[in-house]
Amino acid sequence: MQVPMAKIHVLGHRRRLDDVLEHLYETGSVQLIDVTQDASLHLPPLSLDEEHVRQIEQLRYLRARLDAALALAPLPALPARADVDLAKIEAELDADTPQIERLAHQLDDLGAELDTLPRYVASLKRLLPLVPELPDLAGYEVVALLIDVAHQGVIGDLNAEMEELIGSNFTILSDRVDAQTIGAVLVFPRKQSARVQDLLGHERVTRVRLPDRFAGMPFQQAISAMERRLMEVPAELDATRHELQRLIGTHIDWPAARVHLDARIAQLEAVGHLGATPHTFVLSGWMPRRGVATLRSDLARKLGGEVIVEEVAPAPSETPPVLLSNPPPARPFEFLVRLLSLPRYGALDPTILMTIFLPLFFGMMLGDVAYGLILLALVAWVRRRFRHRSRVIADLGHVLMLSAAWATVWGVVYAEFFGDLGHRWFGWEPLWINREEAIEPLLVFTIAVGAAHVILGLLLGVWGAARSQDRRLLTQRIAMLVALSGLFLIVAVAAGQLPAGFVSPGVAGLIVGLVLLVAAEGALGLVTGPLELIGTVGNILSYLRIGAIGIASVYLARVANELGATGPLWLGIIIAALFHALNVALGAFSPTIQSLRLHYVEFFSKFYEEGGREYEPFGNGSTATSSRQ
Amino acid sequence: MEVGLLAIGAGLAVGLGAIATGYAQGRIGSAGIGAIAEKPELTGRVILLIAIPETLVILGFAVAAMIIILLGG
Numbered sequence: 001m002q003v004p005m006a007k008i009h010v011l012g013h014r015r016r017l018d019d020v021l022e023h024l025y026e027t028g029s030v031q032l033i034d035v036t037q038d039a040s041l042h043l044p045p046l047s048l049d050e051e052h053v054r055q056i057e058q059l060r061y062l063r064a065r066l067d068a069a070l071a072l073a074p075l076p077a078l079p080a081r082a083d084v085d086l087a088k089i090e091a092e093l094d095a096d097t098p099q100i101e102r103l104a105h106q107l108d109d110l111g112a113e114l115d116t117l118p119r120y121v122a123s124l125k126r127l128l129p130l131v132p133e134l135p136d137l138a139g140y141e142v143v144a145l146l147i148d149v150a151h152q153g154v155i156g157d158l159n160a161e162m163e164e165l166i167g168s169n170f171t172i173l174s175d176r177v178d179a180q181t182i183g184a185v186l187v188f189p190r191k192q193s194a195r196v197q198d199l200l201g202h203e204r205v206t207r208v209r210l211p212d213r214f215a216g217m218p219f220q221q222a223i224s225a226m227e228r229r230l231m232e233v234p235a236e237l238d239a240t241r242h243e244l245q246r247l248i249g250t251h252i253d254w255p256a257a258r259v260h261l262d263a264r265i266a267q268l269e270a271v272g273h274l275g276a277t278p279h280t281f282v283l284s285g286w287m288p289r290r291g292v293a294t295l296r297s298d299l300a301r302k303l304g305g306e307v308i309v310e311e312v313a314p315a316p317s318e319t320p321p322v323l324l325s326n327p328p329p330a331r332p333f334e335f336l337v338r339l340l341s342l343p344r345y346g347a348l349d350p351t352i353l354m355t356i357f358l359p360l361f362f363g364m365m366l367g368d369v370a371y372g373l374i375l376l377a378l379v380a381w382v383r384r385r386f387r388h389r390s391r392v393i394a395d396l397g398h399v400l401m402l403s404a405a406w407a408t409v410w411g412v413v414y415a416e417f418f419g420d421l422g423h424r425w426f427g428w429e430p431l432w433i434n435r436e437e438a439i440e441p442l443l444v445f446t447i448a449v450g451a452a453h454v455i456l457g458l459l460l461g462v463w464g465a466a467r468s469q470d471r472r473l474l475t476q477r478i479a480m481l482v483a484l485s486g487l488f489l490i491v492a493v494a495a496g497q498l499p500a501g502f503v504s505p506g507v508a509g510l511i512v513g514l515v516l517l518v519a520a521e522g523a524l525g526l527v528t529g530p531l532e533l534i535g536t537v538g539n540i541l542s543y544l545r546i547g548a549i550g551i552a553s554v555y556l557a558r559v560a561n562e563l564g565a566t567g568p569l570w571l572g573i574i575i576a577a578l579f580h581a582l583n584v585a586l587g588a589f590s591p592t593i594q595s596l597r598l599h600y601v602e603f604f605s606k607f608y609e610e611g612g613r614e615y616e617p618f619g620n621g622s623t624a625t626s627s628r629q
Numbered sequence: 630m631e632v633g634l635l636a637i638g639a640g641l642a643v644g645l646g647a648i649a650t651g652y653a654q655g656r657i658g659s660a661g662i663g664a665i666a667e668k669p670e671l672t673g674r675v676i677l678l679i680a681i682p683e684t685l686v687i688l689g690f691a692v693a694a695m696i697i698i699l700l701g702g
Contacts, residue, residue: 338673340674341673341674443691542684544691545690600680
């Protein structure tokens with residue numbers, strides 16, 4: 001169900017502005033409308049004075065500093081407190097920031113070492129075979145180079161230029177180190193270092209520059225030193241993290257200050273959305289109609305008569321935001337409605353209908369006592385374990401639990417327990433349909449379910465069109481109902497369920513319905529009218545999937561049981577368990593998607609009016625929002 | 630022999646419908662995932678679009694069921 005919304009104006013003296021915003025933020029019940037977007041107000045926006053702007057900047061800066069510190073060592077979240085002393089928090093930050101920054105840099109450096117040293121070690125190990133085994137390289141400098149194979153001509157160029165620069169007193173050794181890279185080692189007299197470095201700067205080569213700590217070491221020695229260092233770093237990282245955690249952990253009121261800052265900043269920023277007269281402010285917003293009286297009395301009690309709350313009629317161009325409110329068992333299904341799109345304000349909220357039909361269709365498809373119970377237990381466990389981590393898991397878990405419960409109920413109706421094991425072991429007989437054999441009644445039943453569901457959708461569509469006084473849509477939907485009724489009569493006569501006398505009213509209904517449909521559609525109706533009727537019949541036939549997926553599930557279970565019965569017992573149990581596990585996995589996924597599709601495509605297309613805008617109240621964890629029409 | 634032909638006909642009705650559905654879903658699915666990567670709020674709409682071609686295989690199933698039930702007697 002949708003909550004009826006009201007548009008309100010809150011007027012008051014400017015000196016009461018902060019109190020009003022604080023109250024609205026705490027209660028989180030009003031979605032602010034930017035004054036420039038409010039068609040009924042012709043007021044300039046309340047401009048932020050210098051003091052306001054300065055205060056916002058200061059608070060944002062403080063929040064950023066707190067965020068930076070808390071990101072390094074998260075503390076448990078605490079609720080906001082009104083008595084947070086921001087000056088004290090700032091002083092604490094001033095005092096501890098240098099040490100926090102030092103530790104943060106240390107963490108970065110250690111992390112970088114852990115990342116880069118293995119790469120240096122790998123590169124040096126590849127170059128090691130190239131290093132000349134000279135007894136003494138004193139007085140010589142060794143430079144390692146990496147060259148892309150695409151530029152391998154660089155080595156020849158380098159040779160020529162080195163010869164031109166310092167004569168023949170140098171060596172270049174090169175070899176392929178991997179598919180993309182050529183490694184090269186250049187040995188030259190140390191006194192020529194500056195000239196060679198200058199030359200290397202101009203060539204397309206990457207010099208392997210070792211970190212300062214290892215610069216100047218011979219390759220083998222550098223590799224050993226790096227490997228030793230790599231063993232020391234993790235312990236240093238742990239110690240630094242521990243010290244940081246200890247330092248920030250002494251400030252347990254920082255998270256509360258963070259929440260308080262959010263509130264203050266949102267309240268200060270909200271000022272820019274308000275309208276102003278020389279002495280008063282005007283706040284415009286949407287809120288649930290049921291809350292207006294409470295807001296009025298709360299503000300009157302807190303601030304006396306200096307603030308007025310009045311409900312105003314929205315302009316025709318203004319659309320209220322949408323807030324869904326359903327009983328607790330239906331609430332998780334709102335997520336599935338949102339997945340498509342919110343209903344338009346004032347249109348029917350299909351959440352309760354989904355709560356009734358989606359699990360029912362799921363149960364009809366899976367319909368197995370054992371699968372239902374296994375799924376119920378699995379989902380209950382997952383939901384219990386992970387629901388705090390994600391709202392989607394909690395909601396989806398609820399939907400699946402209801403669906404699994406229905407699968408168990410339908411399993412009793414079909415007498416299925418791991419497929420036909422119920423019948424084989426316990427002699428269970430179906431209460432109604434044996435899906436393995438009575439395929440025809442099952443398919444007729446699913447078509448009947450489809451017809452009922454689609455007709456319910458059309459009836460809701462008629463109601464919606466009548467409410468919004470859309471004559472064309474109303475005629476279309478009534479015409480479709482008349483044509484379908486005629487068609488059902490004809491089909492019932494053809495199937496021998498009704499006497500032949502019903503053919504004439506059936507044909508009459510079909511023709512009248514089609515003519516009305518064509519008339520409602522206008523010039524194109526001659527083509528689109530019959531097509532729509534065919535489309536709706538297709539929608540009804542689409543419910544055959546309930547039977548089709550059910551039969552597939554039954555036969556897969558039967559295959560599992562048949563295979564399980566062959567060979568030794570232990571092997572049979574393993575094979576049967578694997579196949580049944582596969583069937584449960586498919587049974588959790590496929591019927592959910594198919595039920596969802598039956599709702600989104602077949603059912604919703606008959607009545608659903610989408611395009612609603614989510615209600616996003618100011619405060620209460622959300623940020624200030626403006627309503628754009 | 631006649632039963633065999635009926636079975637082949639029923640198999641073709643479902644099989645060809647399934648191939649057509651798979652082809653359409655493959656193309657819609659790849660475009661849909663691209664769209665979700667850009668705009669995650671389109672998830673519901675993409676599921677809906679991917680599900681639409683399933684009507685083909687369901688109608689194929691209906692035809693196969695009719696062949697078996699009505700003609701297979």
